Every structure is written in structure tokens, then in C-alpha cells.
Amino acid sequence: MSHPKHTDYNGDKLGMWLFLFTELLLFGGLFILYAVYLARYPKEFSAGGHQLNLVLGTINTVILLTSSLLAAMAVTAVQRGQQRLTMGLLGGTVLCAAGFMLIKYLEWSAKIQHGIFPNSPRLIQGAPGESIFFSLYYLSTGIHGLHVLIGAGLLGWVALKVRSGAIHSHDYVLLENSALYWHLVDLIWIFIFPLYYLML
Amino acid sequence: MTTAPPDNFWNDTGRTGISSWIFSTDHKRIGLLYFYSVLTFFLVGVALGLLLRIELMAPGRTIMGPQTYNALFTVHGVVMIFLFILPGFPGAFGNLVMPIQIGARDVAFPRLNLFSWWLYLAGAVIILVSLFTGGGAPDTGWTFYVPFSTRTGTNVSLAVVGVFILGFSAILTGVNFVTTIHRLRAEGMTWTRLPLFTWSLYATAWVQILATPILAITLVLIFSERVLGTGLFDPSRGGDPIMFQHLFWIYSHPAVYIMILPAMGIISDIIPVFSRKPIFGYKMIAFSSLAIAAAGSLVWGHHMFTSGMSDNAVLVFSFLTFIVAIPSAIKVFNWVSTLYKGSISLEAPMLFALSFILLFSIGGLTGLILGAAATDVHVHDTHFVVGHFHYVMFGGTGFAFFAAMHYWLPKFYGRTYSQRGAIVAWALMFVGFNVLYFSMKVLGMKGMPRRYYDYLPEFTTLNLVSTIGSWILAIGLLIMLMNLFRGLFRGTPFTGNPWGGATLEWSIPTPPPTENFIEEPVVTHGPYDFTGTGRP
Numbered sequence: 144m145s146h147p148k149h150t151d152y153n154g155d156k157l158g159m160w161l162f163l164f165t166e167l168l169l170f171g172g173l174f175i176l177y178a179v180y181l182a183r184y185p186k187e188f189s190a191g192g193h194q195l196n197l198v199l200g201t202i203n204t205v206i207l208l209t210s211s212l213l214a215a216m217a218v219t220a221v222q223r224g225q226q227r228l229t230m231g232l233l234g235g236t237v238l239c240a241a242g243f244m245l246i247k248y249l250e251w252s253a254k255i256q257h258g259i260f261p262n263s264p265r266l267i268q269g270a271p272g273e274s275i276f277f278s279l280y281y282l283s284t285g286i287h288g289l290h291v292l293i294g295a296g297l298l299g300w301v302a303l304k305v306r307s308g309a310i311h312s313h314d315y316v317l318l319e320n321s322a323l324y325w326h327l328v329d330l331i332w333i334f335i336f337p338l339y340y341l342m343l
Numbered sequence: 344m345t346t347a348p349p350d351n352f353w354n355d356t357g358r359t360g361i362s363s364w365i366f367s368t369d370h371k372r373i374g375l376l377y378f379y380s381v382l383t384f385f386l387v388g389v390a391l392g393l394l395l396r397i398e399l400m401a402p403g404r405t406i407m408g409p410q411t412y413n414a415l416f417t418v419h420g421v422v423m424i425f426l427f428i429l430p431g432f433p434g435a436f437g438n439l440v441m442p443i444q445i446g447a448r449d450v451a452f453p454r455l456n457l458f459s460w461w462l463y464l465a466g467a468v469i470i471l472v473s474l475f476t477g478g479g480a481p482d483t484g485w486t487f488y489v490p491f492s493t494r495t496g497t498n499v500s501l502a503v504v505g506v507f508i509l510g511f512s513a514i515l516t517g518v519n520f521v522t523t524i525h526r527l528r529a530e531g532m533t534w535t536r537l538p539l540f541t542w543s544l545y546a547t548a549w550v551q552i553l554a555t556p557i558l559a560i561t562l563v564l565i566f567s568e569r570v571l572g573t574g575l576f577d578p579s580r581g582g583d584p585i586m587f588q589h590l591f592w593i594y595s596h597p598a599v600y601i602m603i604l605p606a607m608g609i610i611s612d613i614i615p616v617f618s619r620k621p622i623f624g625y626k627m628i629a630f631s632s633l634a635i636a637a638a639g640s641l642v643w644g645h646h647m648f649t650s651g652m653s654d655n656a657v658l659v660f661s662f663l664t665f666i667v668a669i670p671s672a673i674k675v676f677n678w679v680s681t682l683y684k685g686s687i688s689l690e691a692p693m694l695f696a697l698s699f700i701l702l703f704s705i706g707g708l709t710g711l712i713l714g715a716a717a718t719d720v721h722v723h724d725t726h727f728v729v730g731h732f733h734y735v736m737f738g739g740t741g742f743a744f745f746a747a748m749h750y751w752l753p754k755f756y757g758r759t760y761s762q763r764g765a766i767v768a769w770a771l772m773f774v775g776f777n778v779l780y781f782s783m784k785v786l787g788m789k790g791m792p793r794r795y796y797d798y799l800p801e802f803t804t805l806n807l808v809s810t811i812g813s814w815i816l817a818i819g820l821l822i823m824l825m826n827l828f829r830g831l832f833r834g835t836p837f838t839g840n841p842w843g844g845a846t847l848e849w850s851i852p853t854p855p856p857t858e859n860f861i862e863e864p865v866v867t868h869g870p871y872d873f874t875g876t877g878r879p
């Protein structure tokens with residue numbers, strides 16, 4: 144049995160924000176490890192950071208920022224009742240996500256070809272801090288990548304709901320919450336990018 | 344008073360059979376689902392605990408060898424912590440009672456609520472599977488400390504996946520409850536009219552939200568250490584095992600407050616009802632829940648005094664630990680002041696509540712011995728610790744859970760148990776409990792370590808005493824459950840408001856209607872304003 148559907152726009156948003164906090168904290172654990180180990184192995188971290196591909200990292204940052212913009216525009220579009228535009232913008236976001244994952248794939252496979260991956264013979268023989276750096280790199284970008292996939296799946300599903308008319312200008316909190324989730328994915332990348340690619 | 348109305352939540356139309364339960368989004372049905380699940384796991388845990396005690400009855404090998412013992416205390420700990428005590432209060436009584444206490448029809452996200460229970464079940468099943476597959480049941484202790492947890496051949500990987508899913512379930516419950524309490528309070532239900540049980544759930548939900556993600560990432564890290572060989576905690580690769588302990592306790596110490604806060608809440612609801620007096624210091628109790636939640640997040644290091652962490656850190660954590668004692672003591676003093684000059688009636692819920700105060704105080708005070716760095720070095724990892732946390736978790740939360748069962752379940756079943764049976768059971772449990780765990784504390788003081796299947800001959804007598812205590816406790820438990828459930832299903836009818844409670848759940852028909860309130864309630868008085876509640 145279920146109660147008659149009640150709608151509470153603010154409540155739904157509040158719940159989503161709380162959930163986003165938990166996601167931030169999840170990555171917080173990895174950032175703590177990063178801070179501690181950076182303090183312990185500054186040289187190795189900097190050596191590791193220089194091996195990452197800054198160009199690809201930057202392109203990915205631009206892609207992700209663009210996708211966030213598209214997601215935000217989709218929210219405005221649905222509020223204005225522009226169904227086709229909403230779907231188009233959501234599609235664009237998902238496309239960006241795919242591009243991001245593709246580049247990530249290229250980056251990872253290049254590293255793996257050079258023998259840099261957790262537990263690889265090269266890292267085991269190298270300086271201890273280096274293996275820590277790359278383990279953290281793979282874990283952070285890997286878990287982030289997982290979130291990209293989840294977020295893209297979510298937005299794709301929402302796009303279908305927009306098409307079927309289940310999400311429209313009077314009931315769009317699901318779209319808004321999914322976009323919030325997408326901004327979170329973006330936000331976390333905005334921390335990962337400088338920590339691993341830029342500042343070392 | 345009214346008799347059971349035809350349309351209560353038991354016989355509501357719609358789906359039938361089992362699917363009317365396992366797919367129900369009604370918070371009362373989900374609450375009962377949780378209740379029976381956690382109770383089942385509690386009994387499993389008790390059975391394991393009794394086996395552990397039988398092994399320790401005499402020195403040397405009694406009924407099992409070291410590997411079995413290691414696996415059993417791990418499973419006992421994991422079951423009790425992750426499957427009973429953490430989800431127990433929020434899942435069972437939080438779901439059953441909280442929406443009614445704030446005058447709502449349901450929680451904010453009913454479907455998410457059902458999903459939480461399913462996640463809970465999935466996590467539990469995965470943990471059970473991990474016991475019998477792979478290298479066998481985990482033997483790391485419930486704390487999964489590295490480096491052992493990354494090296495052992497037992498099935499730790501699957502077990503941490505199970506616990507991860509349970510954590511997800513807890514987070515969703517937390518999100519749901521905070522949103523519910525913010526958004527769905529009835530008209531007139533101001534923050535200072537919230538029943539204290541709801542207040543404590545609110546604080547608990549915040550801890551669930553803020554602490555559980557750290558557990559999640561820690562478990563992911565163990566998993567990746569084992570499966571990918573990331574080496575983040577492996578000194579030979581430059582990792583630091585102490586970082587694991589930090590991450591683990593950043594979650595697990597606040598988790599202790601997930602266990603105890605709702606228990607304190609229910610005690611704060613029961614004591615005034617059975618003393619016929621408004622609670623003493625309502626605001627301080629509500630505030631101290633938040634203070635415990637906040638301060639409790641900063642004390643994780645007191646589990647690590649002997650880990651090799653820096654002395655400065657030890658001093659700071661020790662100091663902070665003592666600060667948590669203040670809001671806890673505020674509560675105890677307020678309960679005692681509520682009792683003062685009250686007209687106390689010693690029915691079953693009250694007896695359990697009173698023993699909570701005593702046992703929790705003993706557990707809390709021994710906590711200070713552990714919290715002081717100097718004395719901790721002496722008793723760390725001994726049976727003193729085992730005694731301490733059983734006093735807090737079992738004597739505290741466990742007894743509060745029993746109090747809640749005797750206080751609220753009749754309301755939902757419309758039938759009640761025999762007071763006499765409940766009191767006999769309580770007496771046995773209380774005696775058995777103290778015999779069982781007080782002996783452990785003494786043993787620990789004398790130096791008997793924890794997590795060993797064997798011990799030196801000089802510890803024999805007290806260990807035997809302790810084991811006998813566990814049997815008295817078990818008999819009491821059995822009588823309690825038989826008496827309670829016989830009462831709930833076949834006992835005398837329970838209608839109206841026999842305890843004379845003033846919170847909203849006592850103002851609605853028994854058993855509650857599906858929609859909880861026949862008309863939208865408007866709250867005009869506080870939760871402990873007993874004028875007109877009908878009890879002499």
C-alpha cells in the first residue's frame with residue numbers, strides 16, 4: 144500500500160543536497176590520504192604529477208565544465224516548457240560524459256602501457272611514494288569515473304522521462320536533482336584536476 | 344476509549360500476502376520489517392556470543408580451535424554491530440514511531456525508505472554468503488584492521504562489500520529522516536515540542552549522513568588493497584597502516600553515537616511517562632544530543648592510543664574524549680531529576696529504562712578509564728574493553744531496545760503481554776548481564792587479553808562465572824521474547840492510552856490507521872504535558 148502521492152519540492156531538494164554532502168565526504172577520505180602522503184613524499188608526488196598528461200586533463204576539464212553548463216541550461220529549458228530543447232541539452236550532457244570517459248580511457252591505457260598501474264612490477268620497484276601517488280590517482284579518477292557513468296545514466300533516464308512527458312514544467316524536481324548530481328561530479332573533478340595535474 | 348477501528352494498517356487493502364509487506368511503502372510496515380530482521384540477527388549474534396562464552400568456560404580448547412574462535416568473534420561483532428545495533432533503532436522504532444510523533448502521514452521519501460530496507464537485506468545476505476564461500480568466514484575482528492585484513496586468506500573482500508551496502512542503506516535512512524523532520528512536522532509541532540526520541544533520531548541521522556561515507560571509502564580501500572594491490576596501507580610500498588585506523592575510527596567512533604543516541608531518546612520518552620512528571624531540562628537533553636553528535640565526531644583517536652600515533656595527538660584526543668562525558672552526564676542527571684518526586688510506576692518498559700541508566704553509567708564511567716591515555720595503556724585490548732562496550736551497547740542500547748519493544752509494540756499490535764512475565768524476564772536478564780560482563784571487566788583489569796580462545800589458568804574461576812552469567816542472561820532473554828510475542832499475538836487487548844503518554848502516537852487509535860491520523864493533527868501542547876492524558 145502506498146499513501147497518496149504528496150509533493151514537496153523543497154523537501155526533495157533538501158534530501159538531494161544531503162546526499163550530495165555524503166558524496167563529498169566519500170571523496171574526502173581520498174583527499175585526506177592525498178594530503179597526508181603528499182606531506183610525506185613531496186618529491187615522488189611531484190615526479191608522478193609530471194608524468195600525467197596535462198593536455199588531456201585540461202581538455203577533460205573543459206568538457207566537464209561545458210557539460211555542467213548544458214545541464215544547467217536543461218533545467219531552465221524544462222522550466223520554460225521547452226521539451227525538445229531540454230532533451231537536446233540533456234543529450235549534449237551525456238555526449239560530453241562519453242567524451243570525458245573516452246579521454247580517460249586513452250589516458251589510463253597509455254599509463255598502463257608504460258607499466259604504471261597498481262601492483263605493477265615497475266611501481267613495486269620504484270620509490271615507495273610513487274606507487275602511493277599512482278594508486279591514489281587510479282582510485283580517485285576511477286571512483287570519479289564511476290560517478291560520471293552513474294550521472295550520465297541518470298541524465299539519460301531523465302531525458303527519456305522528459306520525452307514521455309513525465310517531467311514537465313510543473314514537475315521537474317527529478318531533472319533538477321539529477322543536474323545537481325552532475326554538478327557534484329563536476330565539482331569533484333575541479334578538485335582532482337589541480338591536485339593531480341596542476342599543482343605538483 | 345476507541346476499540347480497534349476496522350481500517351488499521353494491518354488489514355489495509357491493496358496488495359495481499361507477503362508482497363503487501365516487502366513492497367509496502369508504509370513506514371509502519373517497513374518499521375516492522377526492520378524490527379523482525381534486526382531481531383533475527385540479534386538472536387543469531389546472541390547464539391554466537393554464547394558459543395564464544397562456552398569456549399572460554401575453561402582454559403585450553405573447549406569446543407573450538409583458535410581459527411574457529413577468531414571467525415566466530417568476528418562474525419559475532421559484525422552481526423551485532425552492522426546488522427543489529429546500527430540499523431536497529433532508526434530502522435525499526437524510528438520508522439514505526441517517528442512519523443507519528445511529528446504528526447506526519449509517512450516519511451519524506453517512502454519509496455527510498457523501502458529501498459533502504461532492501462539494501463539492508465542485500466548487505467546482510469552478502470555478509471552471510473561471505474561466511475561460507477571463498478576462504479571461509481572473516482577472522483579479522485569487526486574492525487578489519489590492516490595489515491591482517493589485507494593478507495588473510497579468509498573472505499574479507501566479500502564481507503566488506505556487504506558492509507558497504509549496509510552503509511549505503513544507513514545513509515539513505517539518514518537523509519530520509521533529516522528531511523522528514525525538517526519538512527513534515529504537523530502544524531504546531533515546533534522544534535521545542537518535538538518528542539525527545541525524535542530529537543535523538545534527528546541527531547543520529549546527521550551522524551549517519553556525515554560519518555558513514557568515510558566508512559564507505561575505507562571499505563573500498565580495503566577491497567582495492569586486496570583485489571588490486573594498491574598498497575596504500577602497506578609500509579613496504581610507502582603506505583601507512585595507521586592511516587587505516589584513522590579512517591576507520593573517523594567513522595566508527597561517531598557510529599557509537601548512532602548506536603547510543605536513539606537509545607537515550609527512548610529513555611527520555613519513557614522516564615517522564617512512568618514518573619508522571621514532565622521531563623526535567625527538555626532543552627538541555629535535546630541540545631546535548633546534538634552536542635554528543637558534534638563532539639563525538641572529534642574523538643576517534645582514543646581508540647588508537649597504543650597505535651604509535653604522536654603523543655600530542657594522544658593528549659588532544661584524550662582531552663576531547665572527556666568533553667563528550669559532559670553532555671552524556673547532562674542526560675543522566677536530567678533523567679534522575681525527572682524521577683525525583685515523581686510518582687513512579689514500575690512496569691516493564693520503566694524497569695528496562697531504569698536499568699539502562701545504571702548500566703549505561705557503568706559503561707560510560709569505564710569508558711573514561713579507557714579515555715584517559717595513562718590507564719588505557721594498561722587495559723587496552725583486554726577483556727576490560729569487552730566488558731566496557733557490552734555495558735554500553737548491550738546494557739545501554741540493547742536494554743533500551745527492549746524497553747522500546749515493551750513500550751511501543753502493544754500500540755501497534757493492539758494486544759499486550761503479561762507484566763509479571765516481563766518483570767521476571769527483566770530480573771533474570773539484569774542479573775545475568777552483570778554476572779557476565781562485570782566478571783569480564785575484572786578479568787581485563789587482571790590482564791586477560793581479548794580475542795584469544797585460550798587463557799592462563801589463574802583466570803579460570805571468573806571465566807566460568809562469566810559463562811554461567813551468559814546462560815542466565817540467555818534464559819531471561821528467551822522468557823522475555825516468549826512472553827512478549829505471546830502477548831502481542833494472543834494477549835489481552837491493548838487500547839487507548841494505558842501508559843498515559845502525551846506524545847502524538849498515543850492520541851491515535853490502536854492499532855494505528857494506515858494514514859496514521861484520521862484528521863490532520865494540530866499540536867497545542869508539549870510532548871511531556873500530561874494534563875488530560877487519562878492516567879491517574
Ligand code: HEM
Nearest residue numbers: 392393395396416420423428484485736737793794795813
Ligand atoms: C548473550 C549475549 C552476548 C554474549 C554472550 C557475548 C559475548 C561476547 C564474547 C565472549 C566476545 C569475545 C571476547 C573476545 O575474546 O575478544 C564478544 C565480542 C563482541 N561482542 Fe558480544 N556478546 C553478547 C552480546 C553482544 C551484543 C548485544 C553486542 C552489540 C550490540 C555485542 C557486540 C560485540 C562486539 C562488537 C564484540 C567484539 C568483536 C571483535 O572483537 O571483533 N555482543 N561478545
